Amino acid sequence: MENGAARTxxxxxxxxxxxxxxxxxxxxxxxxxxxxxxxLDTGAQYRAIxxxxxxxxxxxxxxxxxxxxxxxxxxxxxxxxxxxxxTVDGVxxxxxxxxxxxxxxxxxxxxxxxxxxxxxxxxxTLAAAAPAGIVVEGRDIGTTVLPDADLKIFLTASPEARxxxxxxxxxxxxxxxxxxxxxxxxxxxxxxKTSPLAKADDAVEVDTTDLTLAQVIxxxxxxxxxxxxxx
Ligand code: DC
Numbered sequence: 504m505e506n507g508a509a510r511t512x513x514x515x516x517x518x519x520x521x522x523x524x525x526x527x528x529x530x531x532x533x534x535x536x537x538x539x540x541x542x543l544d545t546g547a548q549y550r551a552i553x554x555x556x557x558x559x560x561x562x563x564x565x566x567x568x569x570x571x572x573x574x575x576x577x578x579x580x581x582x583x584x585x586x587x588x589x590t591v592d593g594v595x596x597x598x599x600x601x602x603x604x605x606x607x608x609x610x611x612x613x614x615x616x617x618x619x620x621x622x623x624x625x626x627x628t629l630a631a632a633a634p635a636g637i638v639v640e641g642r643d644i645g646t647t648v649l650p651d652a653d654l655k656i657f658l659t660a661s662p663e664a665r666x667x668x669x670x671x672x673x674x675x676x677x678x679x680x681x682x683x684x685x686x687x688x689x690x691x692x693x694x695x696k697t698s699p700l701a702k703a704d705d706a707v708e709v710d711t712t713d714l715t716l717a718q719v720i721x722x723x724x725x726x727x728x729x730x731x732x733x734x
Contacts, residue, residue: 517636520640520643531584543637543638563608570617616697626639654730657708662686
């Protein structure tokens with residue numbers, strides 16, 4: 504759709520949830536860019552707060568210690584899909600939040616209710632401020648953060664396909680080890696008490712195992728356009 508049309512249409516809110524390696528980020532960014540919408544990677548926010556906890560010596564195994572400082576870091580997300588940014592207290596953390604150390608600790612930090620409350624508020628504020636609407640990707644967007652989203656998508660893929668994609672992103676990391684790590688993180692994210700990874704009842708499930716990225720993007724763009732036309 505052209506930008507002019509996007510500006511005059513009412514804002515559209517799209518929630519894209521699912522486990523790691525299903526193509527959430529690539530799909531969400533591309534859909535937002537094609538439709539002139541903002542884009543928010545909520546996993547990056549949880550990684551950013553985890554990075555801050557690690558950097559400040561907070562004991563990751565102590566939920567009470569994490570809860571006590573959950574409101575301290577100032578996390579700012581830039582929502583341009585062509586150039587998403589993330590800073591913590593003014594520091595660009597786009598690189599540091601992707602390290603193995605942060606990846607292995609993010610499930611523990613993001614399970615703390617005070618962390619989720621702080622980050623959820625940020626997410627709702629950003630979604631409400633997006634002029635044309637926004638694509639928000641995560642684990643609990645359709646169920647908890649934006650339950651009134653215009654469109655909810657739940658992306659899935661087989662563990663093998665997800666591990667192969669993640670290993671490719673990590674430039675040749677061992678597929679077997681990646682698969683085990685993914686399964687462990689998904690289990691933690693799905694079983695936590697506060698807003699676990701879950702498909703909303705009214706979400707459209709898209710199994711991406713045998714689809715190319717271009718096919719997934721096309722599918723989601725079509726669904727958003729249908730919702731927009733009906734608004
Ligand atoms: O999408 P990702 O792999 O960058 O997400 C990192 C972690 O953040 C993931 O293991 C679980 C957590 N997360 C969450 O709890 N809720 C979200 N909405 C997004 C991510």
